[in-house]
Amino acid sequence: MPVNTSEVSPAPSLFSPVSLGKIELANRIVMAPLTRVRAGSSGIPGDLMVEYYRQRASAGMIITEGTYPDHASQGYVGEPGIATDEQAAGWQRVFEAVHAEGGRIVLQIMHAGRGTHPDINGGRRILAPSAIAIDNKTFTEKGEQPYPIPEAMTTAEIRAAVEDFVTAARRAIEAGADGVEIHGANGYLLQEFLSPAANQRTDGYGGSPHNRARFVVEVVTAVTQAVGAERVGLRISPEVDLGDVFETDRDDVLATYGTLLDQLRPLGLAYLSVLHAEPGGDLVQELRRRFDGKLIVNSGPFGGQTTREQALQQIEAGHADAVAVGRALIANPDLVERWQGGHPENEPRPELFYGPDAEGYTDYPFLEAA
Ligand SMILES: Cc1cc2nc3c(=O)[nH]c(=O)nc-3n(C[C@H](O)[C@H](O)[C@H](O)COP(=O)(O)O)c2cc1C
Numbered sequence: 001m002p003v004n005t006s007e008v009s010p011a012p013s014l015f016s017p018v019s020l021g022k023i024e025l026a027n028r029i030v031m032a033p034l035t036r037v038r039a040g041s042s043g044i045p046g047d048l049m050v051e052y053y054r055q056r057a058s059a060g061m062i063i064t065e066g067t068y069p070d071h072a073s074q075g076y077v078g079e080p081g082i083a084t085d086e087q088a089a090g091w092q093r094v095f096e097a098v099h100a101e102g103g104r105i106v107l108q109i110m111h112a113g114r115g116t117h118p119d120i121n122g123g124r125r126i127l128a129p130s131a132i133a134i135d136n137k138t139f140t141e142k143g144e145q146p147y148p149i150p151e152a153m154t155t156a157e158i159r160a161a162v163e164d165f166v167t168a169a170r171r172a173i174e175a176g177a178d179g180v181e182i183h184g185a186n187g188y189l190l191q192e193f194l195s196p197a198a199n200q201r202t203d204g205y206g207g208s209p210h211n212r213a214r215f216v217v218e219v220v221t222a223v224t225q226a227v228g229a230e231r232v233g234l235r236i237s238p239e240v241d242l243g244d245v246f247e248t249d250r251d252d253v254l255a256t257y258g259t260l261l262d263q264l265r266p267l268g269l270a271y272l273s274v275l276h277a278e279p280g281g282d283l284v285q286e287l288r289r290r291f292d293g294k295l296i297v298n299s300g301p302f303g304g305q306t307t308r309e310q311a312l313q314q315i316e317a318g319h320a321d322a323v324a325v326g327r328a329l330i331a332n333p334d335l336v337e338r339w340q341g342g343h344p345e346n347e348p349r350p351e352l353f354y355g356p357d358a359e360g361y362t363d364y365p366f367l368e369a370a
Pocket residue numbers: 032033034035036064065066108183185186235275298299300301304305306324325326327328353354
């Protein structure tokens with residue numbers, strides 16, 4: 001009778017190494033992708049961003065902030081891009097700094113879809129699966145404004161968006177990234193396609209769960225063909241209600257994400273990252289079975305930031321292979337050392353999460369100076 005070794009071997013520790021595809025992590029604390037809007041109007045990472053990521057290189061792996069693959073897909077003023085060679089050269093400096101400290105870093109490619117505004121993306125068109133606006137406001141260069149009604153993408157525009165992801169991924173890998181993470185979460189373009197509320201298309205990209213998953217399958221497949229599946233991760237956030245995706249029907253969620261992961265499973269991605277309130281719950285663990293690869297979890301902004309106890313528990317309970325940690329790593333560049341030694345932590349300053357300069361960015365003290 002075959003022995004199920006996952007039931008008999010001791011659970012790994014949060015501080016033990018793990019491999020995600022080709023990426024070897026010294027520990028299982030992964031820096032979650034965190035938009036910090038310090039790239040100016042050029043979208044080119046500069047010295048400040050190099051320093052910020054270098055400081056956090058002791059995390060098992062850093063996932064960069066969401067980065068736009070082409071200018072029209074920029075979702076925030078001050079967001080970095082990977083749309084040009086100059087932006088890639090800026091990222092190269094970041095990757096080199098992290099590698100010099102022994103760290104690992106993957107670039108999150110984020111297409112904002114309808115989650116942007118002409119006063120953010122330089123007056124370019126706003127594209128989405130359907131012409132339905134988010135019922136909310138966003139911060140633009142001219143202050144807070146309602147989200148605009150986007151244009152429903154044509155089939156040619158869908159193909160072009162897939163190509164933009166591929167070009168961005170190639171640029172990132174050529175610039176020295178250990179991998180890329182495709183942002184399929186938090187209500188941006190990919191999740192807009194998955195959502196029955198944001199996607200009301202009547203062609204092959206809308207309607208059934210299989211059709212709504214099609215665009216994400218195409219993006220992930222094309223990127224893996226370009227740079228190798230073992231360097232590609234995907235982030236999803238089923239049931240997380242950001243950007244009016246309204247994934248409220250559990251059966252539909254399971255059908256949509258289930259068919260998505262059934263189709264991605266044969267690719268052999270480096271990892272799947274899931275943002276959900278209950279990482280150990282039925283939905284996430286069923287999706288993990290369907291994916292059949294390495295899982296990173298993050299319980300999201302529900303009930304406060306990720307704590308040491310939560311992270312330890314999620315690994316020791318075997319709910320995931322690694323934990324994405326956001327705000328605690330903003331405030332503690334040396335979080336791994338602090339959590340390993342049970343040391344006190346700096347408190348994050350949320351009013352400075354999105355800001356222009358070093359304050360609340362690179363000035364959080366390290367342990368010896370705290
Ligand atoms: C300031 C800030 C910026 C964020 N930017 C991104 C982003 O660019 N991409 C993304 O996938 N998630 C983003 N998130 C979500 C985080 O990755 C993470 O899921 C969230 O902070 C909850 O984890 P925590 O409790 O450990 O902070 C952001 C969160 C915060 C607080």
